[in-house]
Amino acid sequence: MLGRLTIDALPFYSWVAMGGALVTVLIVLLTALVVTWAGKWRYLWEEWLTSVDHKRIGVMYIMLALVMLVRGFIDAIMMRAQQAIALNNEGYLPPEHFEQIFTSHGTIMVFFMAMPFLTGLINIVVPQQLGARDVAFPFMNSVSLWLTAAGAGLVGISLVLGKFSTAGWTGYPPYSGIGFSPGVGVDYWIWALLVSGVGSTMTGINFITTILRCRAPGMKLMQMPLFVWTTLCTSILMAFAFPALTVVAALLGLDRTVGMHFFTNELGGNMMNFANLIWIWGHPEVYILILPAFGVFSEVTAVFSRKRLFGYRSLVYATMAIGLLSFTVWLHHFFTMGSSPNVNAIFGIATMIIAVPTGVKIFDWLFTMVRGRIAFHPAMLFTIGFIITFVIGGITGVLLAIPPVDYQMHNTTFLVAHFHNMLIPGALFGYFAGTQFWFPKVFGFRLNEFWGKMVFSCWLIGFYLAFMPLYALGLLGMTRRLEQYTHPDWQPFLLVAFAGACVVLVGVFSVFMQFYVSIKNRNEHRDLTGDPWNGRTLEWATSSPAAPYNFAVIPEVNSVDAFWEMKKKGEAYDFPDQYEPIIMPANTAAGVLIGLCGFLVGFAFVWYLWWLAILAMVSAMAVVIVRSCNDHGEEIITPEAIMAIESKRKAQLISVEGLSARGAPA
Amino acid sequence: MSHNRLQQVMAEHLEECLDNREFGFWLYLMTDAIIFALLFATYVSMFRNTANGPEPINLFDLKHVSLETACLLISSVTFGFAWLAAMNKKLPTVMLWLIITLVFGVSFVSLEIAEFAEMIREGAGPQASGYLSSFFTLVATHGIHVSIGMLGILMMVLQVFMKGLTPQVCSRLFRLGLFWHFLDIVWIGIFSVVYLPVFI
Ligand code: HEM
Ligand SMILES: [Cu+2]
Numbered sequence A: 001m002l003g004r005l006t007i008d009a010l011p012f013y014s015w016v017a018m019g020g021a022l023v024t025v026l027i028v029l030l031t032a033l034v035v036t037w038a039g040k041w042r043y044l045w046e047e048w049l050t051s052v053d054h055k056r057i058g059v060m061y062i063m064l065a066l067v068m069l070v071r072g073f074i075d076a077i078m079m080r081a082q083q084a085i086a087l088n089n090e091g092y093l094p095p096e097h098f099e100q101i102f103t104s105h106g107t108i109m110v111f112f113m114a115m116p117f118l119t120g121l122i123n124i125v126v127p128q129q130l131g132a133r134d135v136a137f138p139f140m141n142s143v144s145l146w147l148t149a150a151g152a153g154l155v156g157i158s159l160v161l162g163k164f165s166t167a168g169w170t171g172y173p174p175y176s177g178i179g180f181s182p183g184v185g186v187d188y189w190i191w192a193l194l195v196s197g198v199g200s201t202m203t204g205i206n207f208i209t210t211i212l213r214c215r216a217p218g219m220k221l222m223q224m225p226l227f228v229w230t231t232l233c234t235s236i237l238m239a240f241a242f243p244a245l246t247v248v249a250a251l252l253g254l255d256r257t258v259g260m261h262f263f264t265n266e267l268g269g270n271m272m273n274f275a276n277l278i279w280i281w282g283h284p285e286v287y288i289l290i291l292p293a294f295g296v297f298s299e300v301t302a303v304f305s306r307k308r309l310f311g312y313r314s315l316v317y318a319t320m321a322i323g324l325l326s327f328t329v330w331l332h333h334f335f336t337m338g339s340s341p342n343v344n345a346i347f348g349i350a351t352m353i354i355a356v357p358t359g360v361k362i363f364d365w366l367f368t369m370v371r372g373r374i375a376f377h378p379a380m381l382f383t384i385g386f387i388i389t390f391v392i393g394g395i396t397g398v399l400l401a402i403p404p405v406d407y408q409m410h411n412t413t414f415l416v417a418h419f420h421n422m423l424i425p426g427a428l429f430g431y432f433a434g435t436q437f438w439f440p441k442v443f444g445f446r447l448n449e450f451w452g453k454m455v456f457s458c459w460l461i462g463f464y465l466a467f468m469p470l471y472a473l474g475l476l477g478m479t480r481r482l483e484q485y486t487h488p489d490w491q492p493f494l495l496v497a498f499a500g501a502c503v504v505l506v507g508v509f510s511v512f513m514q515f516y517v518s519i520k521n522r523n524e525h526r527d528l529t530g531d532p533w534n535g536r537t538l539e540w541a542t543s544s545p546a547a548p549y550n551f552a553v554i555p556e557v558n559s560v561d562a563f564w565e566m567k568k569k570g571e572a573y574d575f576p577d578q579y580e581p582i583i584m585p586a587n588t589a590a591g592v593l594i595g596l597c598g599f600l601v602g603f604a605f606v607w608y609l610w611w612l613a614i615l616a617m618v619s620a621m622a623v624v625i626v627r628s629c630n631d632h633g634e635e636i637i638t639p640e641a642i643m644a645i646e647s648k649r650k651a652q653l654i655s656v657e658g659l660s661a662r663g664a665p666a
Numbered sequence B: 001m002s003h004n005r006l007q008q009v010m011a012e013h014l015e016e017c018l019d020n021r022e023f024g025f026w027l028y029l030m031t032d033a034i035i036f037a038l039l040f041a042t043y044v045s046m047f048r049n050t051a052n053g054p055e056p057i058n059l060f061d062l063k064h065v066s067l068e069t070a071c072l073l074i075s076s077v078t079f080g081f082a083w084l085a086a087m088n089k090k091l092p093t094v095m096l097w098l099i100i101t102l103v104f105g106v107s108f109v110s111l112e113i114a115e116f117a118e119m120i121r122e123g124a125g126p127q128a129s130g131y132l133s134s135f136f137t138l139v140a141t142h143g144i145h146v147s148i149g150m151l152g153i154l155m156m157v158l159q160v161f162m163k164g165l166t167p168q169v170c171s172r173l174f175r176l177g178l179f180w181h182f183l184d185i186v187w188i189g190i191f192s193v194v195y196l197p198v199f200i
Helices: A017-040 A042-050 A054-085 A095-130 A138-157 A185-213 A228-260 A271-304 A310-323 A330-337 A341-369 A380-398 A405-411 A413-441 A449-476 A487-521 A562-569 A592-605 A610-628 A639-655 B003-045 B061-085 B090-121 B130-163 B167-199
Strands: A580-586 A634-637
Touching: A017 A042, A017 A380, A017 A413, A054 A095, A054 A138, A054 A413, A054 A487, A095 A138, A095 A228, A095 A271, A095 A413, A095 A639, A095 B003, A095 B061, A138 A185, A138 A580, A138 A592, A185 A592, A185 B003, A185 B090, A228 A271, A228 A310, A228 A413, A228 B003, A228 B130, A271 A310, A271 A330, A271 A380, A271 B003, A310 A341, A330 A405, A341 A380, A341 A405, A380 A405, A380 A449, A413 A449, A413 A610, A449 A639, A580 B003, A592 A610, A610 A634, A610 B130, B003 B167, B061 B090, B061 B167, B130 B167
Parallel strands: none
Antiparallel strands: A580 A634
């Protein structure tokens, strides 16, 4: 009945693990208690969990991302603390626990921090930038969200019941096979990826369709804001790369659970296939993470330099070139597995070629700033910090792309420094910049800039302190994933790295402090216009927060920077006398239910609870069938209701002084 | 705001929705095609990894496979007839052809299950070697798809019966048809890559 789930699943093996489990359980209970105490369950369910509004789904994605950022960061600072003290001793973490931590850190940061963060930003912004009322498939959007959350839930519950994988975030066999890792850890990892991966594939399909088919009338492809372009490219990569992850995770699961021999050491298994399959997904994945950030930087640079984006077309072509090339370089993740020199050389060169379109982008951003009137808003600071830091990471990447060099550096902390040097400035800074930039659009007030600058400075300084020493350590020969070491000359570097992580800790704290302070003082920072930064693209044409339907009247577009043109012509704030009814998707519980089933399926397969697996799969199927036979998933917003909302907006605009210069009603 | 205007807005909205769904469905098929492509690649790369176990030459029965293939190909044709009948708004004919399609689908899956059972009985199950793991995974993934497609056909029979040929139902039928024909194409791939090389 209970499969492998016994009392031994509880983490009695170490105090640190026990503490982690207790904290997790406490946080869940506390959250439930607070919601109950505030009497908000109904509100939460009706307005948020069952919502299919792209803006709310986006907010929920980002909240998930922030929670997982904290979790991933706790893992990170624990590793830094361990390595800071573990010279010739065990440190405070037993080896197996340390291995769980680097695995969960990598897995969480990539799948459950970065992916939800970027998906959340895309959700909030892209439909508004397109002049659309929602995404193409609002219900599927909700399913994607809840499948992602289900995956995160599987990683979360692994803290309490059983252990997480110790096989690293890429789970290479044979170590991740049932022979070397008989426990539930790798299965948790597999199912977290499978469940959330399906969500990401659907997100990809959803946004490709949204962007290609739901643009405002007149908007040509070459007039789409750059964030939309990078989203399109990211969505294409999601739709085409994530199936590879599904396949590789499923095959590993078949090896482990059913006893097949895809990647085993015996009976004709082939481990090289695993490396190939996972990196066919994995390399595009890093561009999935980075491209939306590039989009944010493009928008932010243009707005805060008060200039049109330099080289719009070259940015578009560079984005598409990167997307295409990203499928041609996966082998650089295993140069050392002994392909022939010619194969390695070809993939090395292909890798270096990616630096070219990336360089084009860097120059475009720099030229946008040249002679601009730059405002040093936190979003802009992140952009500048990104440009400088990312170039360093790019250079070390080109170094690693030279196969002989990679033979020296692979599996050292040099590599760890390199990919953090790409991902922290290249992805996370972009998401932070996006948060600073679009927060008022979502909530109707601006974020506190002092704390924004704190977030920026702590993350930037902390990043340099934490990762520059790792370059040096890598050159000194320190391998990655080390639980203890015997070289006294490594320790000073590791202490500096630990100090860096502490500075980042202040940065993480500042993220939440900024929210807290801004919410407390929200009345002083209201954004009444919907356009707090004098923006250029259509999302700034809506009110802040935008009405459920975004645009009461869909705008006509005939240039890049559509909203900027509208303001120049004095057409930005026109109100018609009459509105048409608008049809919007109605909320539905089906998304949450499917997510729940996804979680249960994963949990059941991890613990061999076959009855539960069947039950959950049948339930998921039933929900899908019922939902797909439904012809009435929509509700009508009447012209009167629209008139009421829009009149309020008009009154609000009139109350703002000086806006009439931009064409607002006086 | 007149009632007529509302009707018009709703009709436009519906049309747009259904168009988007068709477009999105093509994209979905592409993602599924990638899954199959990778399974094919895995199969080909493991063709020689029989680990001294059963060899492909001794495993398959040409008659059996031909029968399977015939069932699936014919079912695609009968689905086509169902779609034609739907275009002509002939409701009972649609249901008839759908049920015929279902019968062929069930035959296909039963034949496949029989083949698998026979192989497993002979000791050539998916655990016997890397080659057989990849064989079973590739072919069964297709089989599971077909089974889901059959569930879809069953749902469509019910919907056609209960709702008639509304635009929504027709759109669903069209998308299910794409799925069904897609599986046919995948099967032709399986037939040419998995079975044919063994027989010639
Ligand atoms: C400032 C915050 C961060 C710190 C201090 C940090 C620290 C670390 C450390 C100490 C390791 C283990 C290195 C080793 O193997 O020796 C690691 C691994 C890793 N980190 Fe981070 N990290 C941070 C942020 C991130 C972010 C934002 C991402 C991704 C978006 C990320 C992704 C990874 C991955 C994928 C691994 C590899 C895990 C593995 O070896 O399987 N990290 N990080
Ligand atoms: Cu790569």
